[in-house]
Amino acid sequence: MPFTPGMEAVGEVIALGPGVTDRKVGEVVGYASGPMGSYTEEQILPANKVVPVPPSISPSIAASVMLKGMTAQYLLRRCFKVEPGHTILVQAAAGGVGSLLCQWANSLGATVIGTVSTKEKAAQAKDDGCHHVIIYKEEDFAARVNEITSGNGVDVVYDSVGKDTFQGSLACLKTRGYMVCFGQSSGTPDPFPLSVLAPKSLFLTRPSLMQYTATRGELLETAGEVFANIASGVLRVRVNHTYPLSQAAQAHADLESRKTSGSVVLLP
Template identity: 75%
Template structure:
């Protein structure tokens, strides 16, 4: 038996329960990982609330972790050995646990230069940033980009990455404190959306031209404004919906400027082993070189996941939030 967070009904943070669970038996191609750190992401909130449907209730949430391989499945056909430090992001769900069984094909080796806490904090966010900056819309030198929630876990990485690629980066944030971080993360212009109209400000910054791409993790509250910020043939990449799902729009709303609209899923950009290893390799390389600076600004014991969820939803967090199995803090 190990400890894990379990959800028996959808709802607020209070539905996250700390319980004993059976790990189960390893099958061929699987490994048992003792988690050293677990990443907290907004997608966990969506599943907890029932906005996204998990396979069945009850379930253990969590889609990102780093840890040590403690056992391999029968036949040893995993490519991994006991003692390896590995990380994963995406499916299968269930990282809010002291130990979990994972398909060996879903994990990537963590370089010795990367601390497991950093790996756990950056896998899902970093691979998501890679999928939007390098795949959904490939940022190039000379582009101007708008990043909403620029001080958030993914937003901060998108800003850093786009800046390193030579783009002019505009970020929106909610507080002066977050504005300071956004500038540190490569934003050339920072907009406090509570104090000024971000559409008007973007129009001013770009001389009325608009931006090549908007990276939007907010959704409903920023959707129309994001479209309005785009230049001719611009792209809106919606990779999150922290304020809810946007209202439907007619195709004619895109036809006005021949706009592109996409709602990428990380799982579709790491659909095979080669894509996963390529993306993770590029991510870890940029972290090791200092191009991407990872802020683990908040650590909570795994048993206090409910408190961590409350802080995340109330926008009291910046950077990454990591859950540490109890006794490891």
């Protein structure tokens, strides 16, 4: 302490530091993935970390999608480039990033398989473009993927769950398939010998958004594609809950007790 959480925000530029010429006072901008400290009414940010938010997108929508949307962009377009005809598996398909991955991949012409925990989440995943939804609490997802793909496996798995799904995700891949482990909500996967990848010559990566938006050009391109897909209707963003900034603690309590769904936005 003192500690101010938060790694993404959208707001209006109220002042410029010396030498800043590509931003202007009154402009709406956003940022994601750092620096920490967005749970504030005002924040000082490096000019090269913020991106302009198009007038067609509301600040609440933009704030809710910056981190998740840019994550979906680099995963689908650069980490493994999804193209028409690919078959992909999205773990936690009804989650924040999972929902966007399903919508975006479907628009790219991929066959999307998603895993979820409940029937309610299965309905959302279907609505988001999943062609096949697996409720992993009711059936073995790896066996079901094998059945769906007629034993061929998927081109890529996007896995943010980690420990609980890691081995099963590897089993879902086709020869020379890509395992993209971009999170570990259930814990870090157990260590394993590299020889496990050899029978199918699998690729394994543990990417991070910060390395995929390291340059100003990459950041602008990534955010720009997210905003363009929202504006065109490819991506639908669910802001189901808003709280005053003064109730940030309550927002966290509701998140932890699973009382929320979709995105949660704090309003200063």
